Amino acid sequence: MAAALGDEVPLYFYSHLFLSHPELREMFPVSMAGQRDKLFAALGHIVSHADQIDEVAGFIGQLGRDHRRFSVTPEQYSMVGASFLATLQKYLGPEWTDEVAQSWAEAYGLIAKVMVMAAEEASDTTPPWWEGEVTAVERRSLDVTVLEVRVADGFTYSPGQSASVEVPALPRTWRFLSPANAPRADGTIELHVQLIPGGLFSTAAVRRTKVGDTVRIGAPVGDQLALEGSRDLLMVAGGTGLAPMAAIVDAVRQQWGEYGTGPRVDLFHGARVPWNLYDQQRLAELDSREPWFSYHPVVSDDATFPGAQGYVGTVAAAHPEAPRRLALVAGSTAMVGHTISELVAAGTPRADIRYEDYAGVEDNSSATGADQGEVYHEHR
Numbered sequence: 273m274a275a276a277l278g279d280e281v282p283l284y285f286y287s288h289l290f291l292s293h294p295e296l297r298e299m300f301p302v303s304m305a306g307q308r309d310k311l312f313a314a315l316g317h318i319v320s321h322a323d324q325i326d327e328v329a330g331f332i333g334q335l336g337r338d339h340r341r342f343s344v345t346p347e348q349y350s351m352v353g354a355s356f357l358a359t360l361q362k363y364l365g366p367e368w369t370d371e372v373a374q375s376w377a378e379a380y381g382l383i384a385k386v387m388v389m390a391a392e393e394a395s396d397t398t399p400p401w402w403e404g405e406v407t408a409v410e411r412r413s414l415d416v417t418v419l420e421v422r423v424a425d426g427f428t429y430s431p432g433q434s435a436s437v438e439v440p441a442l443p444r445t446w447r448f449l450s451p452a453n454a455p456r457a458d459g460t461i462e463l464h465v466q467l468i469p470g471g472l473f474s475t476a477a478v479r480r481t482k483v484g485d486t487v488r489i490g491a492p493v494g495d496q497l498a499l500e501g502s503r504d505l506l507m508v509a510g511g512t513g514l515a516p517m518a519a520i521v522d523a524v525r526q527q528w529g530e531y532g533t534g535p536r537v538d539l540f541h542g543a544r545v546p547w548n549l550y551d552q553q554r555l556a557e558l559d560s561r562e563p564w565f566s567y568h569p570v571v572s573d574d575a576t577f578p579g580a581q582g583y584v585g586t587v588a589a590a591h592p593e594a595p596r597r598l599a600l601v602a603g604s605t606a607m608v609g610h611t612i613s614e615l616v617a618a619g620t621p622r623a624d625i626r627y628e629d630y631a632g633v634e635d636n637s638s639a640t641g642a643d644q645g646e647v648y649h650e651h652r
């Protein structure tokens with residue numbers, strides 16, 4: 273429905289919501305151009321999967337805890353629910369029967385309840401967001417900047433998770449970023465931000481964020497990109513999708529250091545052009561030092577590149593051990609979809625492929641993967 277009607281459906285949803293409850297408008301970003309359907313698209317996807325609540329309850333709980341950064345009240349869940357159902361009613365037309373209405377209402381109520389309860393529980397022990405002090409801003413490559421932030425006490429996350437971040441130069445516009453390191457004793461995290469031309473958040477984060485600034489960080493989310501016991505890993509990253517992988521590699525390095533054993537890791541990082549392989553030096557060094565780690569840079573748009581060329585998913589799927597590894601994938605929606613279909617074609621069981629599915633990534637064999645995942649964060 274939403275796909276066929278483009279922007280019209282989310283536009284109706286937000287107009288309905290803001291006309292009925294104008295006070296909600298200020299919770300949303302000042303500029304909603306181009307990403308109007310962030311909440312609405314998520315609602316459709318999440319609520320339509322309410323029948324799988326047992327499998328997704330963990331994630332929905334994280335989402336509810338993370339929504340505390342918007343200061344959402346339980347009543348506001350009813351307001352959003354009413355506009356959501358009104359939108360479905362309008363666009364489903366004759367398909368909107370009493371029965372359909374009831375099942376969407378039940379599904380919404382269930383998801384909202386899980387989110388609200390998780391938020392209430394978290395409010396006993398944690399703040400709605402954490403403050404972090406920017407301790408370094410380093411332009412790592414032409415288009416990727418690394419922000420180092422020292423986060424206040426009590427912020428805990430697992431390597432591979434992300435957290436929403438707001439910078440003072442652009443209030444109320446949050447982006448999910450993944451710490452690129454395992455938790456450290458001094459509370460510092462490294463965040464990889466790709467500068468996207470015209471991207472409001474990335475411009476503010478890269479060009480208008482300085483050492484000493486205070487950023488806000490929401491509750492960590494994500495339960496897919498993680499170590500599973502000592503299973504050997506095949507990591508496939510596009511652009512700044514490298515960040516969650518780097519955090520897991522960091523954790524694996526600690527494990528080997530402490531216990532002398534751990535999983536073997538092959539990390540494939542895709543970029544369009546060689547100079548966007550922004551962590552090449554560090555990862556190549558790690559590769560030469562650590563027998564358990566192999567780094568595979570992949571470039572799609574530069575025929576002079578001496579290493580592997582093509583889409584990162586295609587190159588990773590050709591690894592002889594791909595069918596037996598636990599695969600972790602992060603990048604843009606197109607890159608993730610393309611990588612999944614390449615891995616499945618190469619014989620990796622679907623159940624062994626992990627990726628975060630915030631907005632409903634489907635595996636899509638027609639995706640070109642042409643952006644190599646370089647727009648990972650700005651588009652989520």
Ligand code: HEM
Binds near residue numbers: 318342349384387
């Ligand atoms: C079942 C109910 C809900 C679900 C499943 C849901 C889910 C989501 C998801 C997945 C996102 C995008 C990721 C993010 O930025 O965190 C989002 C964004 C957001 N949600 Fe919710 N949400 C729900 C209810 C609400 C309610 C009741 C409010 C408050 C009125 C709210 C306010 C927001 C805001 C302000 C954003 C950021 C929008 C943007 O940056 O464009 N959400 N929601």
